[in-house]
Amino acid sequence: MKIVLKALIVAGALLGTAVPALAQEVLVSTQRRGGDAGYYGGIVATSRPVVALKRMADYAVITVRVSGDTRDMTTRRNDLKATIRNMIAAAAKGGFELATGDYVLEPLTLANYEALPFNGDGRPDTDQTYFLVKLKLAPGMTLKLARDRMDAFIKAVPTAGRSVVRNHEGLTLSVVNPDQYRGQIIELIAADAAMAAGKFAGGSGVDVSGLDRPVEWARAEETNVFLYLPASYVIRKR
Template identity: 30%
Template sequence: MKAIPFAAFGGLALFATIPFAPALFAQDGAGEIVVTAQRLSNSVSPIQLASPNPPVIGLKRMADSAVRTIEIVSDSREAGMRRREVQAMLLDAIDRAKRDGFNLVTGQFELVEVTRANWQDQFPGLAGKPNATEDDEDEDDEDEDDAAPAAFEDDGSTATVRLKVKTKLDGSIGSAQQKIGAFVKSVPANGRAQIQPRGGLALTIINPEQYRDEIYRRIAAGAKHANSFYGPDYGLDVTGLDQGIAWKQVSNTEVFLYIPYGFSIRK
């Protein structure tokens, strides 16, 4: 039996208005995933760096949302005052986000919405919970999901809480940036507390695994078409279909979802 391997990988044009991360894949990504984020943990994780050159067959689609990191900071002299000002501004931002069609979220990779019902769990240090700080959580839960409580810190002069603003991506990346910028400006200062945007925008996708069947169909059609050039005496072997869904940002607003497959023609 003679096999003729096919190279299933090819180049994609990239646009550099916002930074792109290497492709990532996960065995189970049921939540909303930040496309351009990477896990920094050294623990074993189903999420790994994928090939820098994805297969030519996959699904290109517009991302679901755009997110940008923000910080709420206060440099009031008294620690209790700093915490109260940051807390008040956070709650105001939560209310305004709900009213204006935004979401405040935490998580480096998989996003969790911050609400009035759960903000104390997301920021235990800000809530003043005893023996509950983000640093302790990071040490105790290295292998936990990235939806762990987000960062709150007070260095003795400045209190800072970090989270993200998310908006639905229904137009250009510039439009999303303007909307998030307008939201940040709409949150009034509280005492010496202010809200500040940090870094650029990142894209998100909701539940990449939901696209598996469509990607399977496209791979099958591509493989069948390639096999048609060799006649009825040739067969087809496809590999890699049991791997996780991978994704890569391919433009300012689009992501490419794929499975790292391969196929070969045999006689």
């Protein structure tokens, strides 16, 4: 049986040639859009191929809202910034990380936290901002346990003035550098194609396409995610 790969970059990977990967952390709240060659093109629900790598995500992630309603704007924003600094310090001590981003995540640190935007919440003399709290997942950790730990962390943050920290959205997951799993996914596709071709008498070959596309992802159950390539194959007679 012969499997023909219609992508030179993938053929190079199978031969041991290094293939560049995008070392980015991405949210897995929905599916990565099929046909999008970059990470910033948007998200829509797409169908997932049958062949996919299922693994535990790297982080549990939750959005938090930090708000304040002190009448004086300078005092209000200074209080918000002080509360955010307290969160950064507490996260480092408690095993949490802070980040920003709707799709690709970037660390939130003392070096960049002042770039967070402040917006009113519809009431006079108010400001609010949003960012993410992350917890590294470990084997056996459930979503409930992760959520309980994150809730406890958020409630324990020392706040300044009239600042308030609250959960804003439900818990989701993130994966660091999805493209690092390309080789494992290709092995799964090759094994599935070989198995399917072997079911046909007389010897068959397989043409595989789509292996040169970026890795895509979707939520699975609990703390797991599916990582896959938008690949397909056709079995043909030799």
